[in-house]
Amino acid sequence: MLLVLEESLAKALNQDTVLEALENIALGRREGKHLIFAKRRTLKSFINCPAMSKRARQVYSKLYENLPQMQGYIQTFIRRVEVIASDIGLSARVEEHCKVITIPANYFCDSALIQKTVFIAENLDDAAFYKTIAEIYLKWKKLKGIKILLEPYLGGGSTTEKAYKLIQDSQERFCLCFLDSDKKSPHSPIGNTAKSVMDIDNPNQPFCECFVINVREIENFIPTRLYSQLSAGDPNRMKCVNFLEQLERSSIAEARKYLDIKKGLKLGEILQASSNTSFSKDWMNWLNYISPLAIKVSKQCLNNEVCMREKNCDCIITTGLGENILKAVVELIEKPTKDKLTKQKIAEMVDQLLKAEWEHLGEIIVAWSCGTLKMSTAG
Ligand SMILES: [Zn+2]
Structure with missing residues (x-):
């Protein structure tokens, strides 16, 4: 979290709670657990405060040296914490693109709040x-x-x-x-x-x-190209990957956000769902656009909107990738192999959708x- 140390703290350095909070916040920053920003003159007051420990003052003087970089972060982050001196309770406000959470210093007297x-x-x-x-x-x-x-x-x-x-x-x-x-x-x-x-x-x-x-x-949320790399050599999984690829190129690409990628989907599940559910309405609408996709669905079932074999429907829109697919994806990302999947490679796999x-x-x-x-x- 980005903690912004507000100017009122500099005027309250005679208060034990404020000093204790600033000691803890300095410790949190020394351990790299949070980012800190304060105005130049606020930091100056901390650095010159004799009641503050040498270590804490060292942290604040290092922050003083790196202020320009921190200024950029303020403009980027959509959340930040503002630490103030007086105990007027917690509050939050929206400022441009950012939600600013105001927290009185005394909350930081407990070191729990500076943890990850x-x-x-x-x-x-x-x-x-x-x-x-x-x-x-x-x-x-x-x-x-x-x-x-x-x-x-x-x-x-x-x-x-x-x-x-x-x-x-x-x-x-x-x-x-x-x-x-x-x-x-x-x-x-x-x-x-x-x-x-x-x-x-x-x-x-x-x-x-x-x-x-x-x-x-x-x-x-997992890109199809990542699923594809993971599924190479597994014909069952590749069937699902091929379906996802087609779906993304189709006019109903949005359906990918809601598809059960682990289990897959059968036509029968849609046709048998109660017609007043949103699941039924949304998918019945999508079915109008599904025929260009190469799927193993009986034309008769699709046209009659009834699955002939009911519960035994074998009109498979897509098979799934299995319950453990996320685990396999994470293992692929974390496994240090010779052709390791770098962050750069993953970034390139993310399509526009x-x-x-x-x-x-x-x-x-x-x-x-x-x-x-x-x-x-x-x-
Ligand atoms: Zn059928």
Whole structure:
């Protein structure tokens, strides 16, 4: 997180809570866990404050030397924290493109708040892939010297809601939570896990933010070219990859965001869904455009809008890539092989449809998790 140390702190250096907070914030920056910005004259007051430890003053003088770079970050990030001297409670406001969270200094007297941001996602593979998206976002935006620092916290199902509530109520940690929408089509409702977390999300507790992704689940964010590289030599998986490629070139490319990429989709599932559900309406509409795709669907079933074999329908729109596909993707990214998948190579695999989504995710993750290299203050 980018912490902006407001001018009022410089005038309150006679207060023990403010000094304690500034010591902790300096420690957090020395460990590289957060980015810090303050005006030149504010930093000057810290550097000249005899009550502050030598180590903390060293941190602030190094920040003083690197101010121009930090100015650029302020304009880029869509979230930042403003630390103020007086204890007037927590608040948040929107300033241009950025949500500014105001936190009184006394919250930083506990060192918990300077630790890495907690990241709640479905599981560790989800967290790893989101981190990759954020790192590629840094590349696209040419943001150098920033590290993505997250402490993954296992969510999934009802655990997500409990974990989010616990962290939100504690007011001790920064926390970002990403939720699968589980939407089966554009107008379908969001799933129960996402809904229950959004219901308990309290905007008056700005240390935490939860975010429902704009696609069905994380597998829908993974580029087809990445799936293709992973599936080479596996004819079953390649069938799904070929379908995704065709779909992306078609007039119903949007369907890729909602397709069940793990399990695949049969015509029967659409035709048997209750006609007043959004899943049925959206997919019945898409079926009008599906015939140019090379799929194994009986023309008779498609035209009659009834699957002849009902539950035994073998009108396969697409097979899936399997339950463990995300795990395989993360292993491919993290495995140090000779033809290792570099961030640059992954960035090139992201097509236009996904790029907008990745940029949106990237700016949120980067804002909440930006840290940097450890600072040496020896000597
Ligand atoms: Zn059929």
